[in-house]
Amino acid sequence: MSADLSLYRNIGIFAHVDAGKTTTTERILKLTGKIHKLGEVHEGESTTDFMEQEAERGITIQSAAVSCFWKGYRFNVIDTPGHVDFTVEVYRSLKVLDGGVGVFCGSGGVEPQSETNWRYANDAEVSRLIFVNKLDRIGADFIRVTEQVKKVLGANPLIMVLPIGREDTFKGVVDLLTQKAYIWDETGQPENYEVTDVPADMADDVEMYRTQLIETALEQDDDLLMAYMDGEEPSIDDIKRCIRKGCRDLAFFPTYCGSAFKNKGMQLLLDAVVEYLPSPTEVIPQPLTDEEGNENGQHAIVSADEPFRALAFKIMDDRFGALTFIRIYSGVLNKGDTILNSFTGKTERIGRMVEMYANDRIDLTTAQAGDIIALVGMKNNTQTGHTLCDPKHPCTLEPMVFPEPVISISVTPKDKGSVEKMGIAIGKMVAEDPTFRVETDVDSGETILKGMGELHLDIKVDILKRTYGVELVVGQPQVAYRETITREVEDSYTHKKQSGGSGQFGKIDYRIRPGEQNSGFTFKSTVVGGSVPKEFMPAIEKGFQSMMSTGTLAGFPVLDVEIEVFDGGFHAVDSSAIAFEIAAKGAFRQSIPKAGAQLLEPIMKVDVFTPEDHVGDVIGDLNRRRGMISGQEAGVTGVRIKADVPLSEMFGYISSLRTMTSGRGQFSMEFSHYSPCPANVAETVIAKEKEKKAAAAKN
CATH class of the missing domain: 3.30.70.870 (Elongation Factor G (Translational Gtpase), domain 3)
Structure with missing residues (x-):
């Protein structure tokens, strides 16, 4: 008998480094009975940070999957990294989640990595709750953070609770819907709280924010809104139904607050996951694609009655062996079943499958649509992004696309x-x-x-x-420098080799020109009249494309080149695919230098936070690093500076920033685009590469 999918919630916890994601996950596990002793990130003991490197650095590097239950609902929770170098973990987690919780620091607010992760979640159209954490911290301000969410992220936070007390006097929250106060004692135990009436000094604020909440929610239902405007008070259930719809449609984001570290406010957040985030059947089904990755109009319907379809979203090797994490979109998977990897074309029998609890596991005999599980010891080279399916119903789910290293x-x-x-x-x-x-x-x-x-x-x-x-x-x-070209060249190349016996002959006339940005390699044939037979075109394309990996300036890969073959010649006996492939390679070497070869460098999008009294030093330093300042914004605790800076100038930047700001500065950066190198930089890089090659040749 299949499980009720309406009782499933597949959610991710994501945010900026140090906003408290992992601690929030720990508290969820404590409340749902999955752990009995709380582990602290700052002590290197957290349940989901189980790599040695994670425990030491106090950051999450890999996405850890944990299953737990709350009030009869099954949660599959993924704690994702906040550091920009590990956002691939966030990206691939969002690919398989149905909802998420964005955690923001009550004092730090919307920090650099928060923006990146929020953008990824927008792209993935993932419904989210917001949890403003660390309200017990000095400088914490719940309303200020919600205003930042509006301004910086362009999002619409729907305030669901108000904090009782500030900073070290923070002791609980008021639920605006029920107009009840939840107050915790100072033991740090999440269950030690009482429900009371709203404090008298908060009555006006509660009434104002509750009115805003109801009006925003009822915009999801015209009839209810009209009735409300006519003076009819909606029921709590009607308001919740509207909030659920608006949350699922990304019209707004129900927003909560608390202190995960002190176990205050967590129960209301968990209730909101149940009330407002979608079940697997309430999200848009994953599209199926053809062999080229184009959508074919079919979808993986989330149902146990459909053929088995799953996406491998993470491969991990730990002390128990190789694990392949999968999200099952449709069908049922039983221990002993044979499944097909549609990418490799190979089948494999499932020996062991497990439900993960961070670095522990529970063996399963069956799993179904909506489940996130791990397969143990798969042998046929299953990789991240591969589709696993029923061999009788082969299909391909929309693949994952990952950025190139820089x-x-x-x-x-x-x-x-x-x-x-x-x-x-x-x-x-x-x-x-x-x-x-x-x-x-x-x-x-x-x-x-x-x-x-x-x-x-x-x-x-x-x-x-x-x-x-x-x-x-x-x-x-x-x-990771790259090369490109700056002008069009029309040229001709003949490959001719006749040394007795069968020879080789291939002649091509072609144009080589700059392609569109990010187009990579583009090839087309406009040959008419059969001067070059069609069967040789794939070989010509292969020859040109194989040369894109090594440029003529310094041997770096070549970007954004378009090649058009418009004429040529062949010999009835001596022409062959290999002859034309060699001709294309020679043509590339011949023409790239004529086409104005140019060196490109990776430009990083840099986001720096600094105390106000160090802004001048930080901007001056970024300018010296050839940075282009794109904006700055003053906040309560400091200034955020955004800039585009060449990667080559950013090595060791964190040490410089800490020195300039007395250890108080933070920054994140991510790849933005490739841009032409200044002449002096290009000369230095090219000379260095030539020296390296010469030294290697001597050895």
Whole structure:
């Protein structure tokens, strides 16, 4: 018998670093009976931060999935990272969630990473609640944070509660709907509270905010709104129904407050997850796609009666073995079933499947649509974004698209014993993280690790050293430069080789021109009259495209090039696919320098928070780093400065910022776009690459 999907809530907890996401998750687990002793992030004991690196740094790196129950409802909760270098975890979690809780710091407000995660959630059309945390902190102000949410995020917070007391006198909240006060004692136990009448000094505020709440909610139902305007008071159930609709439609975001650390306000948040966030059957079904990734008009209907369809959204290797986390969108999966990976075309029998409780697990014999579970020990190279389905009903769910790495470092094992260990470890790490790439430098033979930022690679090196015991020598961070062209060239190239026996011949006339930004590589044929037979066009395209990985300036990958073949020639005997592929490669080498080859550098979107008295120093420093200031905004506790800065100028920035601001500054950055390098920078980079290649050639 299948479970009632209306009782499921698949939710994510996400926010800025240090807003209290993981502590909030811990409190949810305590209240739902999943843990008995509370672990604190600042003590390195939290349940969902179970990597050694997470416990030490007090940040969440991987998305930990936890199942629990509240008042008869099943919650699948995912605690996601707040640091910008790990937003891939947020992105892929949002892909499989139905709702979320955005946690904001009561004193810090809408901090840099809050914006990035909020934007991702908007793109994924995920319904959210807002929880303003840490109201016991000095400088905490619930209403100010809600105003920031409006101004900075362009969102509409629907205030559901008001805090009782401020900062160290914060002791509870007033529920605006029921007009009841929830007051906790100072034992820190979440169940130690009493429900009382609204404090007399808050009566006017409660009436004002309750009126705003009702008017905003009833905009979801014209009939109820008209009746209310005529003086008819709506029922609590009618108001809740309108809030639920508005929340699901992203018209507004029900907003709560409290102190997760002191266990105040959490029950109302959990009740809101039940009341207002959607069940799996209430969200838009996932679209199915064709082999090229284009939607085909079909959807994975969330029902246990449909064929089995699931998305692998995370691969993880831990002390128990390899885990493949999946979200089941439709159908039922039983232990022993055979499933198809539609990407690899391989089938596999399910040996073990488990429900996750952070770093612990419970074995399952069956799971169904709406469930988030982990499969143990899959062997056929299932990767993040792969679709798993019923072999009798093959399909492909909309895939995940991940950003390209922008920073790299070289690593060299110190001894022979570490070489094999490093190879095995890196293989596992690449499978776990789609934004972590590994290559071998063809000239030096060094292993190159590529990632999304300094902290990202710092953590990876730390894992290699401590988790896998690999002794390493680590090189300096390197920027992922790119090359492109700036003008159109019309050219011709002939590949001719005749040395007895069958020869090779291929002639192409072509135009090579700059493509649209972010277009990558574009190829088209306008040949008429059969001067180059159609069957050779794929080989020509392959030849050109294979050269895009190595530019002519400094050997960096080439971006945004369009190639048009308009004429050519062939020989009835000597022409072949390989001959035309070689011709295309020669044509690329010949024409790229003529087309105004140009070096591009990655530009990062930088978001800095600084106390007001250090603004001048911070802006001056960003200008010296070739940064372009795009905006600044004064807040209660300091100033936020936004800038576009070349990645090459940002290495070690956190140390400089802390020095300038006496340790009080914060920043986040994410990749924005590629931009032409200034001539002096390009000359230095190109010369350095040539020196490196020359040194490697000598060795």
